[in-house]
Amino acid sequence: MKTNIRWIQTIIFVAGVFFCLQLAARYEIIHVPTGGTSFTERWQWAMDAAARQSNGDFWVGFSIERMMPENQYIFSNGNTFIFMNQSTPDFTDDAPSLQGLLSGTPVEKLSEAAQLRREAERALAAKKRKTRKPVPTVRKEMAFLFEYSAGSSARHDFHAIHIHSVELSAGLDKNPLFWLGKTTPGKSVPLLTQLYNGIQTQRLKERMISVVALHEAPEQVVPFLEKLLLGNSRKDIRETAASRLGWQNHPDALKALIAAGKNDRSSDVRAEAVESIGEMEIDGVVDALIDFARHAKTLDVRVEAIEALGEKNVSDGNVALEKIAFEDRDEEARIEAVEAIAGQETPQSQAFLKKVINKHPNAEIRAEAVDQLFDQPDEKLGELLENIALTDPSEDVQEEAIDALAEWRDKSAAMHLIAVYQKHSNSEIREEAIEQLAEIAADRAVATLEKTISDSRTLSLKVEALEALAEMDNDAGILRLIEIAKTSPDQRIRKKAIELLGESDDRQAHDAVIEIVKKSK
Numbered sequence: 001m002k003t004n005i006r007w008i009q010t011i012i013f014v015a016g017v018f019f020c021l022q023l024a025a026r027y028e029i030i031h032v033p034t035g036g037t038s039f040t041e042r043w044q045w046a047m048d049a050a051a052r053q054s055n056g057d058f059w060v061g062f063s064i065e066r067m068m069p070e071n072q073y074i075f076s077n078g079n080t081f082i083f084m085n086q087s088t089p090d091f092t093d094d095a096p097s098l099q100g101l102l103s104g105t106p107v108e109k110l111s112e113a114a115q116l117r118r119e120a121e122r123a124l125a126a127k128k129r130k131t132r133k134p135v136p137t138v139r140k141e142m143a144f145l146f147e148y149s150a151g152s153s154a155r156h157d158f159h160a161i162h163i164h165s166v167e168l169s170a171g172l173d174k175n176p177l178f179w180l181g182k183t184t185p186g187k188s189v190p191l192l193t194q195l196y197n198g199i200q201t202q203r204l205k206e207r208m209i210s211v212v213a214l215h216e217a218p219e220q221v222v223p224f225l226e227k228l229l230l231g232n233s234r235k236d237i238r239e240t241a242a243s244r245l246g247w248q249n250h251p252d253a254l255k256a257l258i259a260a261g262k263n264d265r266s267s268d269v270r271a272e273a274v275e276s277i278g279e280m281e282i283d284g285v286v287d288a289l290i291d292f293a294r295h296a297k298t299l300d301v302r303v304e305a306i307e308a309l310g311e312k313n314v315s316d317g318n319v320a321l322e323k324i325a326f327e328d329r330d331e332e333a334r335i336e337a338v339e340a341i342a343g344q345e346t347p348q349s350q351a352f353l354k355k356v357i358n359k360h361p362n363a364e365i366r367a368e369a370v371d372q373l374f375d376q377p378d379e380k381l382g383e384l385l386e387n388i389a390l391t392d393p394s395e396d397v398q399e400e401a402i403d404a405l406a407e408w409r410d411k412s413a414a415m416h417l418i419a420v421y422q423k424h425s426n427s428e429i430r431e432e433a434i435e436q437l438a439e440i441a442a443d444r445a446v447a448t449l450e451k452t453i454s455d456s457r458t459l460s461l462k463v464e465a466l467e468a469l470a471e472m473d474n475d476a477g478i479l480r481l482i483e484i485a486k487t488s489p490d491q492r493i494r495k496k497a498i499e500l501l502g503e504s505d506d507r508q509a510h511d512a513v514i515e516i517v518k519k520s521k
Contacts (some may be wrong), residue, residue, distance in 0.1 A: 003441075004411065005367070010284070015313050015505045021050055021280070023375055027096070027170070027172055027174065027177070028099050028176035028177070029101055029102060029104075029176070029179055029294060030046075030049065030053070030177070030178045030179065031179050031229070032045050032046050032049070032179060032180050033045065033258065034181050034182065038185040038187070039062075039180070039183050039191055040191050041071070042181070043155055043180060043191065043240045043305040044155065046178035046180060047059045047060070047148075047152070047153060047154075048147065048153060049178060050152075050178060051151070051178070051227040051456050053176070054150065054176055055150060056150045056175060056177075057147060057148065057149055057150055057173075057175045058147075058150075058175050058176045058177070058178065059145050059146065059147050059148070059175055059177040059178065060145075060146045060148065060177075060178045060180065060181055061143055061144060061146065061174065061177055061178070061180065062143070062144060062179070062180035062181060062182070062183050062188065062424055063141050063142060063143040063144070063166060063181070063182045063183070064120055064141070064142065064144075064182065064183060064184065064185060064214075064215060064270075065139045065141055065142070065182070065336070066139070066140065066142055066214060066215070066216050067087065067137045067138070067139055067140075067216065068136040068137060068138065068139075068140045068142075069086065069136070069137055070135050070136050070138050071085050071135050071139075071392055072084065072085050072135075072437055073165040073167060074142060074163060074165050074214075074399065075163070075165065075168050075211070075430075076162065076163040076164075076207075077162050077171055077212060079189055080246075085135075088406055089345075092450045095203060096169065096170070097166065097167050097168060097169060097170065098143055098167075098168065098170040098495070099141075099166040099167055099495065100166055100171070101172075101177075101355070102166070102179060103382065104345070108309075109488075112198060124456040126206060128150070128303075130370070135474070138418030140165060141166045141182065142163070142165060142166070142214060143163070143165075143166050143173075143430045144161065144162075144163055144211050144214075145161070145162040145164065145170075145177070146158040146161055147159060147160035147161075147162070147175070150162050152199065155195055155296065156195045156199055157197075157198075158204070158382060158469055159204075161204065162202075162209040163210065163211065163214070166193055172325045175335055177333065185215035185216060185217035185221075186217065186220070188215065189212060189215050189217055189220045189221060189224075190220070191211025192208065192211060192212050192215075193220075193224050194211070194242075195208065195210060196208045196209075196224075199407060202234070202236060205237060206236065206237065206240045207241055207369075209228065209237070209240050210240070210244060210517075211246070212224055212225070212244075212370025213225060213244035213247050213290070214243070214247065216248075218248045218249075218250035218252065218253065221275075222245070222248050222250055222253050222256070224254075224517060225241045225244060225245045225248075225253070225447045226241075226245070226252070226256040227497060228240075228241040228255060228258060228271075228354060229241040229242055229245065229256055229257075229260050229264075230248075230259060232341070235266050235268065235269060236480050237416045237444045238260070238264065238266070238269045239266070239268055241274050242257060242260055242269055242272040242338060242481055243275070243276050244281070245257055245273075245276055245281040245386070245427060246276030246277060246280050247279075249280050251282060251283075251284070252319065252380075253280070254277065254280060254282060254284055254285065254288065257273045257274075257276055257277050258273075258277070260273040260286050261273040261274045261288075261296070261301065262294055262296075265300050267300055267301065269511075270296070271298075271300045271301050271303075271304045274289070274292050274301055274304040274305050274308065274480065275308065276311075277292075277308065278304070278307070278311065278312070279307075280290055280307075280395050281446070285411065286312060286314055286316055286317050289305045289308050289309050289312070289317065290305075290309065290316065290320045291305075292304070292305035293305035293306045293320060293321070293323040293324060293333075294320065294430075299330060299332060299333065302333055303332075303333070303336050304331075304334075306321065306324065306333065306336045306337055306340050307336065310339070310343050310344060311340075311343070312340060313344045313346070318341060318352075320346070321337045321341050322337070322341070322352060324337040324453075325337035325352075325356065325360075326340070326360065326498070331362065331364065331365070334362070334365050335364070335368050338356060338365060338368050338369055338372060339368070341353075342369070342372035342375070342376070344372070345375065345376060349376065349509070350373070350376045350378060353369045353372055353373045354369075354373070354384070356369035356418060357369045357370060357373070357388060357392075357397075359368040363392075363394035363396055363397055364396070366392065366394065366397045367396050367397045367400040368421075370385070370388060370400045370401050371400055372396060372403065373385075374404040374407060374408065376415050381408065381410075382405065382408065382410060382412045382413060382415070382416045383414055383416070385401045385402075385405045385408070385416065386405070386416040386419055388401040388422055389402050389405070389420045389424070390419075390420060390423055390427070391434070393427065395428070396422075397430065398426075398429050399432055402420060402429070402432050402433050402436055403436065405417055405420075405436065406436035406437075406439055406440055413440060414437055414441040414444050417433050417434075417436055417437040417440075418433075418437065418444065418448050420433040420438065421433040421434050421512065422448075422449060422452075427460075427464055430464065431468060432462070434449065434468045435454055435468070435471070436446065438468075438473070438474070439473075440470065442474050442476045443476065445468075445476075445477075446469065446476050446477060446480050447471075449465040449466075449468055449469050449477075449480075450465075452464075453465045453484065453488075453493060456514075459492065461494055462490075462496075464492065465499055466481065466484070466496050466497055467500065468479045469484075470501075470504060470519060475508070478501075478504065478506045478509050479508065481497050481500060481501060481509070482497075482501065482508065482509065482512040483495045483515060484514075485497035485498045485501055485512065486516065498513060498516060499510055502517075
């Protein structure tokens with residue numbers, strides 16, 4: 001037994017060594033000497049070493065630490081920028097993590113069972129996202145990789161920038177990486193802002209703005225971004241600077257964003273500045289958002305502020321949103337305010353939506369509240385929607401309530417639709433109710449229509465029920481119409497049923513009419 005264990009241990013060791021050798025063959029990592037040299041000197045050492053050792057493209061990279069949610073990872077390869085929230089990053093054999101490459105240790109691949117278990121855990125976590133505790137923040141390592149063409153000698157002459165959490169795949173395309181090691185913002189930001197000035201392409205300038213902004217050093221980063229945002233930079237640069245300033249979560253950043261949100265010549269930049277304010281968590285943010293939501297010059301900027309206030313879900317912000325919903329001069333702003341509060345999905349947001357439904361003078365706003373109420377957890381939703389369908393003064397709102405009942409898919413939805421059909425005085429609303437009932441419970445729709453045909457004392461209601469049977473999108477309605485055309489004791493009803501069968505494109509209806517004609521001869 002001990003011999004077998006030793007053999008297994010030997011095999012595992014040899015496999016690990018073999019993996020590391022293969023890894024080294026596929027990915028060349030050159031660790032730049034760090035002792036007694038500045039960050040700028042290490043970068044230059046890498047450039048000089050690459051000129052001597054590399055005949056093709058190469059990478060220069062370094063890392064920093066920053067506070068991030070424990071389950072968050074950042075990835076950007078030049079075309080996309082993704083903040084991923086998941087319990088464990090994905091790895092494949094062909095793309096080991098940067099962390100694994102730098103340490104020379106194998107990257108363990110999860111078994112299929114483990115992958116399935118992880119996905120199940122993620123699904124459960126997503127399902128509980130409204131009630132789970134906030135994810136703790138921790139210090140995590142973030143890498144920045146700069147790709148150079150063969151023969152490049154100037155530090156600013158790179159042609160690509162990748163940004164990675166070190167736990168993620170590196171994507172080096174088998175080109176050598178000259179690794180400068182882990183550094184601090186105080187050492188890297190001065191060089192990065194210097195390199196920015198030498199970049200020639202718009203795309204790389206925007207990428208470098210992101211690199212700088214990910215450093216937690218507001219005393220150095222904010223002045224750099226503020227100069228780009230409030231100066232004479234191109235629109236795309238100002239827009240990128242605005243979106244990244246919010247990452248600093250600093251009073252000076254907020255001040256610059258407020259200035260840009262009010263004064264920038266581009267509405268897109270103003271909207272981006274306000275959206276960025278919404279991502280911040282410092283004193284003054286809510287007051288700034290309320291001011292923009294009420295007084296911004298253009299609707300798109302106001303909408304950004306309204307959405308951000310909804311996400312904040314704080315007392316002062318919600319008071320401002322309710323005031324906008326009921327009193328604002330712009331209908332779209334009012335609708336956005338309703339949506340913003342509804343998105344909070346709390347008992348308070350339910351109460352607000354019911355208040356809008358009961359008291360708002362605008363039918364479109366009430367209809368929006370009905371639509372939003374559908375997503376709220378409420379045991380009495382069916383009863384509420386039925387009452388709206390029967391009593392709201394606007395037919396549009398009534399129809400919205402009927403649609404919501406049909407989409408609700410609760411077992412009691414059919415009962416409430418039947419009640420609307422039976423109680424409503426408007427034939428168009430009754431027709432809408434029975435059509436929706438037929439969609440979710442065809443058998444109950446047929447039974448309800450049959451009862452109307454047999455029990456109602458009003459001929460027009462009987463005819464309306466026959467027409468509803470004819471318009472049903474399944475066989476149940478046509479088959480029952482055929483039966484009525486053949487057997488109803490009321491001659492007027494039989495004649496109307498035959499007329500409707502003759503107008504139908506259904507083959508069964510056509511055959512039934514022919515049969516009735518033959519039997520009547």
